[in-house]
Amino acid sequence: MFTGKKPRNVYANLTNGSVKLLLLDNIATGNYQYTDYEERVCIKENDIVMVMDGASSGRVFIDLNGFLGSTLATIKMIGDTESVYQIYYFLIDNFKNISDNNTGAAIPHANKDYINQLDIVIPSNKITKSFYEFVRAIQS
Numbered sequence: 001m002f003t004g005k006k007p008r009n010v011y012a013n014l015t016n017g018s019v020k021l022l023l024l025d026n027i028a029t030g031n032y033q034y035t036d037y038e039e040r041v042c043i044k045e046n047d048i049v050m051v052m053d054g055a056s057s058g059r060v061f062i063d064l065n066g067f068l069g070s071t072l073a074t075i076k077m078i079g080d081t082e083s084v085y086q087i088y089y090f091l092i093d094n095f096k097n098i099s100d101n102n103t104g105a106a107i108p109h110a111n112k113d114y115i116n117q118l119d120i121v122i123p124s125n126k127i128t129k130s131f132y133e134f135v136r137a138i139q140s
Contacts, residue, residue, distance in 0.1 A: 001075055001112060003052065004068030007035035020066030024051055027061060041068045046084050048075040048091065050110060057110040058098035060091045063139060073110075082132040083122050090120045 004022070011018055011034045018034040019042060026032045027049075042065075043049060049061040053071040062084070068074055077084050091098070098115060102108035122128060 001050075001073045001115075002041065002068070004041055004070050004072040004074075006070045007038075007067055009036050011035065020064075021069055022049065022064055022066045022072060023069040024054070024056060024071060026069075027064065032066075035067045038067065042066065043068050043074045043076075046077055046081045048077075048084065048088050049073070050075065050091070050115075052110045053107060055108065057102050057108045058091075058095050060088060060095075062088045080122075080128075082125075082128050085132055085135040086122060086128065087120060090118075094118060 007021060010021060014034050017037055019037050020026070021033045021035045022043070023033075044065055045063045047062075047064075049064055049068065050073050051057055051059045051071060052073045075087070077087075097118075098110060099108070101111045101114040103111050123131075
């Protein structure tokens with residue numbers, strides 16, 4: 001899990017070499033700002049994005065591209081990228097459990113230890129591939 005960060009520069013419009021700035025408000029409204037590209041915190045379509053701080057802690061998104069802003073983290077698939085939608089929908093289905101185990105009194109924070117210990121069963125490669133292709137077709 002890689003956490004986002006506050007960008008150095010923020011632009012109202014897309015400039016040469018800039019990317020979308022992904023913040024919870026921007027994702028929700030579709031009204032994006034832009035920032036300079038930084039490899040470490042840029043995500044692509046097969047990365048799962050999770051809200052880590054605030055009332056929406058544990059909420060997940062997928063199929064985003066851009067600079068991962070503060071309060072967000074990404075779960076990057078290494079190797080088996082076709083199971084990404086199974087994990088995404090698993091996290092959606094477990095949102096209540098994840099948010100019930102948040103830490104922090106004044107500001108809730110997603111509990112990384114709790115999330116990391118969740119068990120998910122990934123079916124055979126054939127089923128995983130079929131599910132991935134089915135979901136990609138729907139979301140395209």
